[in-house]
Structure formats: C-alpha cells, structure tokens
Amino acid sequence: MVMAYFLDNFWGEKNNGFDILYHNMKHGQISTKELSEFIRERSAIEEAYSRSMTKLAKSTSNCTQLGTFGPVWDVFKTSTEKLATCHLELVKKLQDLIKDLQKYGEEQLKAHKKTKEEVSGTLEAVQNIQSITQSLQKAKELYNIKCVEHERLKKEGAAPKEIEKAGIKAKKATESYKTCVEKYAAVKSDFEQKMAETAQKFQDIEEAHLVRVKEIIGCFSHSVSEVHIQIGQVHEDFINNMENITVDTLLEKFAESKGTGKERPGPIEFEECNAAVAVEGVKQKKRKTFGLPTKMRKKEDAESVENADADSINLPAVDEEGFSIKPEENQNDTKENHFYSSSDSESEDDGPKKFHVEIKPVQPNNGPHHNVASIDELKMSIGNISLSPAPSVSHAQMTRNASSEEMTKLKLPGTVDRVNSDLLAWDPLFGNSAESSSISSSSSTGTC
DSSP states (O other): OOOOHHHHHSOOSSOOHHHHHHHHHHHHHHHHHHHHHHHHHHHHHHHHHHHHHHHHHHHGGGSOOSSTTHHHHHHHHHHHHHHHHHHHHHHHHHHHHHHHHHHHHHHHHHHHHHHHHHTHHHHHHHHHHHHHHHHHHHHHHHHHHHHHHHHHHHHHTOOHHHHHHHHHHHHHHHHHHHHHHHHHHHHHHHHHHHHHHHHHHHHHHHHHHHHHHHHHHHHHHHHHHHHHHHHHHHHHHHHHHHHHSOHHHHHHHHHHHHOOOSOOOOOOOOOOOOHHHHHHHHHHHHHHHHHHHHHHHHHHHHHHHHTHHHHGGGOOEEOTTSOEEOOOOOHHHHHHHBSSOTTTOSSGGGSOOOOOOOOOOOOTTSOHHHHHHHHHHHHHHHTTOOOOOOOOBOHHHHHHHHHHHHHHHHHOHHHHHHHHHHHHHTOGGGGGGHHHHHHHHHHHHHHO
C-alpha cells in the first residue's frame, strides 16, 4: 500500500498545499508532451542514421570489384544493410510509442478537467480558511491593542470617561476576535476534510500518471535494448564472416572468376623453309587469279549451248571475209539491256570505251617475206593495247553475245581459230606461249 505522502506533507500556515498539488497535476501534461517530443527526436535521429547507413551500403557498389579484395565489399554491404534495417525497426517502434503517448495525453487532459471540477469545493475551502486566517490575525492584533490601552488608562488614573470608552473598544475587539476564532474553527474543519480528500486524489492521479509514463519508458528501453541486441548480433556475424574469408579464399575466388586457363604455352621448334612448296603456293595463287575468266567463259558457253535454240532465230550476218557483222541495236534496247540505267550515267562518255580492231588476212601470193611483215605489223598494232576489265553487262546480253560467238565458230571454225590464236600469241598475259603461238599462226597462214 502506498503511503499518503500528499496527505501528510502539504499543509502549512499559508495553506498553499492545494495550489502546489494542482500545479503538479498540470505539470503532468507538460511532462507527457515533453516525453513525446524526446522520443520523436530520438526517432528522427534513428531514421537519419538508418538512411545514412543505407546510403553507405549502396556506396559499396561503387567500390572496385576487380581485385582480390572485391568479395569483402559484399560482407560490408550486407552488414551495413542489416544495421540500417535494425535502426529502421527501432524507428517504427518509437513511432508507435509516440502514438501511445499522444493518446495518453488526450486521456490525461480529460481526467484533469474532471478533477478540476471535483476539487472546486476544496479550492473554495482553501480560499475561506486563508481569508478567515487573515481576519483572525487582524482581530487578534486589534484585541491586543485595545486591551493594552484600556489597562494603561487604568494605571495612569485617566478620566473615567476615557477609561469607559477604552473598555467599550476593548470589549468589541474581544467579541470580534472570539467570532473569528469560532469561524476559523468551522472553516478549518471543512478545509481539513476537503483538503485530505483532494490530496489523496492528487496522489492517486499522480501515481497513475507515473505508472503510465513508466510503462511507456519501459517499452522505449525494451525496444532500444532489442535493437541493440540485433545490432550486436549483426556485429558478431560480421566478425564471423570476416574470419571465414581468409586470404586463401580470396585468392581462390579471384583465380576461379578471372582465370584465363590452366594450359601453358607449348614448345615451338624451328622449321626449315621448303622453297618448292612455297613456289607452288605462289603459282597456285597466280593461276587462281587468271582462272576466274575461264570459269566464267565456260559458264557462258554452257548457257549459250542451252539457249542455242532460242538464239538460232537471230543469227548474226557474216561478211565476205568471214567476220561477223555486228547487228544494229536500237537505243532503247541498249538502255534496257545495259547494267547501268540512264539515271545512273549522265552521258555516253561515262560508259566503257570500245576499240575497233581490224585484221587484214594475209594474201597467199606475196611470199614468206610479206608474211613476216604482216605479223610484225600486227604486233606493232596490238602490242601497246592493255586489256581492261570487262564492262558490266546484263545476263541476257552476255548470253546473246556468247550465242553469237558460238554460231560464228560453228560456221567458220578455221577463220575464227586463226584470228584467236594470232591475238593470244601477242597478248602480254600469255607471253610464255608466244613462240608456240607464233609458229602455229605462221603455219596456219601458210596453209591458207
């Protein structure tokens, strides 16, 4: 049982106990608000700390992960994030306490208003006893003064009238003083009863207030304690993780993730150069470069044979000497069959240039001297001619030209072979077979 501390310690001559107890009750509301503000500030600090720890944890992602120290940053990040989470949980708990304090503050305000109404009679009793006490004190002083003056006049032998007047005043003062004493006794009894009840009520209110506040403070301390236990566990986990990450582990992880292979470079021995194989390789490259037109020519010949029936209708005309006469082509057909359209070229000068080569046949009556001279003249005429890449033509035109050449060869095989052999004999690309070609050419002209 709680002792009656307020009942025994708030009396006194001035009767100010009630005023002190009442203001103490009002101070409870202020204490509740101040405690709420304190917890709110602590919550703000914890929240700011949690944000700072979260920012610090994110900053570890910017740290280099390339070296052997890279895996250690993961441990720092995990530990820092856990610490931020712990402080964030404390923030939530503190906010719940703030809500409880606000609710208690509202209840406390209602209780104080109700108590104020209940103790209004005590306040009146306090005011009465304070008032009667002052009156009693004045009546007592006046009574003493009048009694002393009346006794002085008697001793001095003053006139009877003065003594009588002093006696009347002393009697009135005595009656007034007795009346105040009687009133004080009545007021004192009422004040003591009401003050005792009020003091006990104030004590009960204060006890309830302190119990409620201590419960909130207990929740606060328990929340902080739980968070610190969690923080301690996080630190222990951090220590254990750092102990588990040894130097060998870091080196092994780096070797597994960044390793470039376990095969070492093999030995290389000196190899002598094989000149015959090297020369053969060069020859094959040269043959390969000049083999492409031959393949294209064979492909054209095959296509011309397949399309011989279609092209036999348009056989080219042959002149008296056995040469084919180029048919006249319309300008529209040329534009259609040509690879380049009229929009691609601005003028006819942009197209490939054509050379007209006229070979006069050797007369059989001139003798061998004139035969050699004709070959020399032919050599001089075509010796400075360089073969340029064939112009781009359409597939239809290539097929038509190939078909024309095939039909000409079929009609005049001797003349065409003779002209081709003479041209190949003096072509710079076939210089190695120049002598054999000249012999065959001279023999052929001799027979003609």
